[in-house]
Amino acid sequence: MKTTPATQAGNPPRLRSALLAALTGVMALVFAFAFTGCESAEPYTPIPAEAYSARPAGTLNAGDVIRVSYPGAPELNTVQKIEANGKVSLPTIGSVTAQGKSVASLQSQLTGLYQSHLQNPTVLVAVETAASGVYVSGEVVKPGKIALDRPMTAFEAIMEAGGFTKFANPKQVVVVRNVNGKHQRYALNLSDTLSGASSSAFYLRPYDTIYVKQSRW
Known part of the structure; x- marks a missing residue:
């Protein structure tokens, strides 16, 4: 078939458009693959x-601030920060280790310690601020x-x-x-x-x- 000047002038633009479209598609695939690869490469641990x-809320730690209340002697109510040595200083009985104990176990211990000091030895402990x-x-x-x-x-x-x-x-x-x-x-x-x-x-x-x-x- 004889090639006319119009055909010769028309082919290159169409060819360039086709090549550009193909190149764009390839680049899009490359970016998508790279993006997906980065996402899947993140090392997540299976959830235990x-x-x-x-x-439970756990054990008390140094730095925790606790409120100690005495229903039978509210004048003794106090707010204490557990010191670095794990202890708090309480009315009448003095220094008591709080670190490593649960709130319930500390309450039970304090109630026992106040048996000989208060008519109503019940003691309530609550965490004001957790360290x-x-x-x-x-x-x-x-x-x-x-x-x-x-x-x-x-x-x-x-x-x-x-x-x-x-x-x-x-x-x-x-x-x-x-x-x-x-x-x-x-x-x-x-x-x-x-x-x-x-x-x-x-x-x-x-x-x-x-x-x-x-x-x-």
């Missing part, structure tokens, strides 16, 4: 079964430390931090935990919790760090 069960806590960062309204003074889930800690920002991705929440000197990373999807769907609660441990990732859309 114990994370789905609540534990241990968890840290919430990323796309939350108020990043920072949250006191872990009760069994708390990752979702509850995020709500304590003001909740998710409008840029947050509730499907991508990471909990970092120190286990025997090594950092373990657990990936959580909290979108079901937000929507009201049934989901397992992830319970936090002292000094966990929660990071809420940003949505890409």
